[in-house]
Amino acid sequence: MSTAGASSTSICNSAFSGPSIARLSPCAKLNLTLDVLGVRPDGFHELDSLVVGVDLCDTLTCKRLADPVVRFTCDDSTIDAKDNLCTRAAELFIKASGAPIGFAIKLIKRIPIGGGMGGGSCNAAGTLLLCNVLSKCPLSNETLHELGTALGSDVALFFHLPSALMRGRGEFVTPVSLAWSGFAVLAVAKAEVSTPKAYKAFDAMMSNRVSATPSGLSEKAILAPTARELADCCGNQLEKPVFSICPEVARVYKQLKNLNVGSVRVSGAGSVMYLLSDTEDEARCIARLIQETRIGVSVHVARVPVCPKPVEFEE
Numbered sequence: 001m002s003t004a005g006a007s008s009t010s011i012c013n014s015a016f017s018g019p020s021i022a023r024l025s026p027c028a029k030l031n032l033t034l035d036v037l038g039v040r041p042d043g044f045h046e047l048d049s050l051v052v053g054v055d056l057c058d059t060l061t062c063k064r065l066a067d068p069v070v071r072f073t074c075d076d077s078t079i080d081a082k083d084n085l086c087t088r089a090a091e092l093f094i095k096a097s098g099a100p101i102g103f104a105i106k107l108i109k110r111i112p113i114g115g116g117m118g119g120g121s122c123n124a125a126g127t128l129l130l131c132n133v134l135s136k137c138p139l140s141n142e143t144l145h146e147l148g149t150a151l152g153s154d155v156a157l158f159f160h161l162p163s164a165l166m167r168g169r170g171e172f173v174t175p176v177s178l179a180w181s182g183f184a185v186l187a188v189a190k191a192e193v194s195t196p197k198a199y200k201a202f203d204a205m206m207s208n209r210v211s212a213t214p215s216g217l218s219e220k221a222i223l224a225p226t227a228r229e230l231a232d233c234c235g236n237q238l239e240k241p242v243f244s245i246c247p248e249v250a251r252v253y254k255q256l257k258n259l260n261v262g263s264v265r266v267s268g269a270g271s272v273m274y275l276l277s278d279t280e281d282e283a284r285c286i287a288r289l290i291q292e293t294r295i296g297v298s299v300h301v302a303r304v305p306v307c308p309k310p311v312e313f314e315e
């Protein structure tokens with residue numbers, strides 16, 4: 001098995017050598033900060049968000065086909081097999097590249113759906129990347145970024161992990177180097193939050209109080225050296241709107257806070273909540289406590305910040 005790098009600076013950095021199958025483990029994201037800076041004329045919201053990759057990954061395998069068709073299978077039957085972000089990404093790639101080929105995509109899901117961890121978006125970014133490497137890389141990193149943005153607001157950021165600042169509606173992404181690295185305890189509430197509904201709730205709650213100036217938390221968070229100092233800089237302006245439309249997330253958040261084991265934050269538009277820890281031992285201890293308290297969540301401990309491992313090829 002050979003490998004090719006999948007880092008931000010080198011989306012496609014190995015010479016294509018003819019393999020027909022490529023595999024990648026797209027990782028999820030957490031929003032450490034999320035400022036919503038108002039509604040744009042196109043209806044999307046202007047954002048300022050510091051995002052990190054989390055070591056909670058799906059597995060995406062792509063096989064090159066001789067015919068220009070896209071096939072998709074997934075172990076999660078709740079994902080529509082005909083219309084999902086992977087099939088849309090592969091179709092867009094074929095259209096943009098003009099490559100006279102198709103792809104069979106197989107997805108194994110581990111990232112929670114509707115959890116604010118970019119599960120669908122990282123699959124879309126991963127699909128674009130795999131289609132490109134299986135087609136002798138006809139598209140530049142810039143074009144892949146543009147296609148990603150066309151597929152969804154937070155697709156392109158997955159080309160720029162392990163940590164990045166996301167601005168605009170998500171299309172302006174700047175990789176950054178975080179002072180801190182450690183572990184996140186992820187608490188997955190049994191709820192799927194609709195992102196458009198969360199933004200609508202934000203508009204209803206905030207109408208005249210939106211600040212077009214970022215809070216400055218992102219810059220502070222980049223420099224924070226410990227989990228505690230970083231947690232002090234974390235903030236998410238979608239949290240309250242999410243609580244208002246999803247009582248289950250509000251209930252879990254309150255219970256997690258009552259455990260007094262650290263600062264609890266919601267990622268993106270929820271429903272996943274996280275606590276940060278400097279060491280794996282401490283993170284596992286917090287995870288055990290959450291499990292024993294029977295709050296009604298599934299719990300994971302994951303390293304942050306991370307980026308996906310290199311693409312693996314099969315003949």
Ligand code: C5P
Pocket residue numbers: 043044045046047151152153154168169170195196197199
């Ligand atoms: O771009 P994406 O399909 O991920 O966005 C889903 C929905 O989230 C949009 O239709 C919009 O309602 C909302 N959204 C927004 N502003 C953003 C990103 C998403 O209003 N920057």
